[in-house]
Amino acid sequence: MNILVIGAGPAGLMFSSQIKKLNPDWNINIIEKNNQEESVGWGVVLPGRAQQHPANPLSYLSNHESLDAQYLEQFKLTHHNESALTETGVTLCGAERKSMVRELRQLCIGLGINIQYEKPALELNDLECDNYDLVVVSNGINQTSTYYKDALKPTVEFGKNRYMWYGTTQKFDEMNLIFKTKAKGNFVAHCYKYSSNMSTFVVECSEETYRNSGLDEMSTQDAETFIASVFHDELNGHEVISPKGLKWRHFMTLRHEKAYNGNIVLIGDALQSGHFSIGHGTTMAVVGAQLLVKSVHYHAKNINKALADFDKHVMPLMQLFDQHASTSRLWFETVEDRMHLSTPELAKSFATRRDKLPPLPPALGQALEKALSRGAQ
Structure with a gap:
């Protein structure tokens, strides 16, 4: 079989490497718009421990220990300068995105x-x-490419809050959620360690706060200094660092009703994006890639049947993911209505924000079980 993969990110690399392992004689080519050194972002959250969890891409790397991944089992919410600490109930893995992508590319090569x-x-x-x-x-x-055709044109929705994906040398040993009220408005930071000396530090605020604080007119360096001052106590004097080329922006949710058209199929964020506040983006990319591997491998003689099988299994999962991510995003977009709550009350509101939805983890588990089982289903 002759396969073209567009995009050398986690979804495309996982699909390519796993389908190639099953079919060594197949011809697979990957094209990537960026150069070999470019990779957007700081750390990402992955499920479980490397080599133990099948949705963690580090599990597929023989040298995963070289990535200096960090494991997180506690969640800390800070509000009114008070903190509530709880167990996550699961092991989460913080990993540097650039290193992960680099090693997955080497696996493919x-x-x-x-x-x-x-x-x-x-x-x-x-x-x-x-x-x-x-x-x-x-x-x-990517919502602008013409190759989507009418059948695969995405629905695009922009969130109300502005956000920036910073990094920092301050080490956050738990999954942290920090709420700050300043004269110019309210700010929220999502942060966690992803190496021995670096943490992801995503900051969001309302459009009104963004403009009232002057962030819309600040240089990149001035914005870094301002945000570091807002979260001075938690950063303990450490700076925040902007990723090259990225600016404060609105979160874009991209969704589809169908995963394929003809011999073109979508996976990862190209199929369905999800808000960073639920932390399942890379996990969904891996699960979707594994489902596609299963369908294509067992229906290799009939691509239409393979992609129909993939669509049947992946779209309900993506739609549930979208519900969870959108519900969480809306909670943060209306957080100013809850800033008066006590720290325990706000923690409870956050913890229960998705309780009315069918749980996502069981659906992920079922999808992985199907994707990794031997034989057609």
Whole structure:
């Protein structure tokens, strides 16, 4: 089989490496719009411990210990300068995204998969669909490319809050959620360690707070200094660092009603994005990639049947993911209505914000069980 994968991020790399292991004689090519050194973001949250959890991409790397991943089993919510500490009930893994992507790319190259960099694909003709049995679109959140065709045009919704994905040398040993009220408005930080000396530090605020505080007119450096002052106590004098090329923006939710059209199929954020406040983005990318591997491997002689099988199993999961992520995003977009609550009351409101929805973890577990089982189902 001849397969083109667009995007050398976690979803595309996981699909490519796992389908190649099952079918060594298949021809798989990956194209990536960025150069070999570019990789957006700081740390990501993954499920479980490496080599133990099948939705953790580090489990597929023989040298996973070199990535210096950090394990988190407590959640800390800070409000009114008071903290509530609870057990997460599960083990979470903080990992550097750049290192993870680099090692997944090396895994693919070691399996004989070709990766071409600085090769954007924006038009339908760029995909050369007729030259491939299957085209896997895994290029992240992209709503402007023409190759979606009418059948795969996404629905796009922008959140009300502004946010920035900072990094910091301050080490946060728990999953942290920090609420701050300042004269210019309310700010929320989502932070956790992802290496021995670095943490992710995502900050969000309302559009009104963003403008009242002057963030809309600040330089990147001035914004870093301002945010560091807002969270001075928690950062303990450490700076926050902006990722190259990223600015404060509204979160974009991208969703689809169908995962494929013809021989084109979507996975990862290209299929469904989800708000960072539930931390399942990379997990969903891995689960979706594994489901596609299963469908394509067992229906290799009939791509239409393979993609119909994938769509049947992946879309209910993606729709549930969307419900959980959107409900969580809306909770943060209305958090100013809850800032008067005590720390325990706010912690309870946060913990129960998705209680009316069917639970997501069992659905993820069932999807993984199907994806990793042997034989067609």
